[in-house]
Amino acid sequence: MHPAGKTAVVAGGMIAVVSDEELLKLPKGNWQEKMEHIVDGLDGKRPRLLLHACCAPCSSFCLESLLPHFDITVYFYNPNITGAEEYERRKTEILRFVKEFGTDTGYPAAVRTEAHDTAAFFEAVRGYEDVPEGGLRCVKCFRLRLNRSAELAASEGFDYFTTTLTISPLKNAAVLNALGEEIGREKGVAFLPSDFKKKNGFFRSTELSRQYGLYRQDYCGCVFSKRERQKKTEEDI
Helix, strand or coil: CCCCCEEEEEECCEEEEEEHHHHCCCCCCCHHHHHHHHHHCCCCCCCEEEEECCCHHHHHHHHHHHCCCCEEEEEECCCCCCCHHHHHHHHHHHHHHHHHHHHHHCCCCEEEECCCCCHHHHHHCCCCCCCCCCCHHHHHHHHHHHHHHHHHHHHCCCCEEEEHHHHCCCCCHHHHHHHHHHHHHHHCCEECCCCCCCCCHHHHHHHHHHHHCCCCCCCCCCHHHHHHHHHHHHHHC
16 A cells, blocks of 8 residues: 555566656556457456446447456446436446447446445545646546445456546546556456557447447546536637
C-alpha cells in the first residue's frame, strides 16, 4: 500500500513509486500486445474475468474480443455518473446489449450493477473539480472504480479484472494499466492489461453501436465533463 496519490509502476523489472502527476507522463506502452500474449497462453482455458464497464458502446468491442476467451461478468460501477436518469439509462442499455449480444454470438455474459450513489466519486475528486478532463481528477476517478472492481474480483474468486475505459481515445491507457496493475497486486487478483482502442477497436465499437442502436454519449458521465462539453459546444456555435 502506498500513500494517497502514489502508484507503484513496474518498468524494466523494477518498481518505482510515482505521483499522480508523474503517472500522467508515462509512455504509452504496448498494453494491447500484452493482453494478446496472455490470451494466446490460455491454451483453451476460459478464466473468469470481471470486466468493469462504463457504458454499452464502450463495452461492445471489448466483449466481442474477450468473450471467446473468458467467462465474463460485466460490472457496472460508475459513481461518477451524475443524475439518476442518466445512470439508469446507461445501466438499462448495458443490460440490453449484453443480453442481445450473448444471444447473437452464443457467448453469454453475466452483469452486476450497483445502485446510483455519487458520494464516493465527489469525495475522491474533492479539490480537483476544476481540473480539465484527462488530468488529475480523472486519475482519482479511475482509481476509485478500479479499486472497487478489484475488491469484488478478489472477494469472488475471479482470475482477472480489467476495464472497458481504455477503448476511449480520450482515456489514458498507460494510467489505467498502471493503476490496474498496482491495485491488482494490492488486492490479490490479476489485472488484464489492455488498450482496446488499438487495431481499430474504437472504430469497431462505433460499428457495433450502430448495429445494436446503442445510446451513445459525448461525455464521460460526470458533471464536470458535461460542463466542459457544453462549454465547448457553445464556443463552437
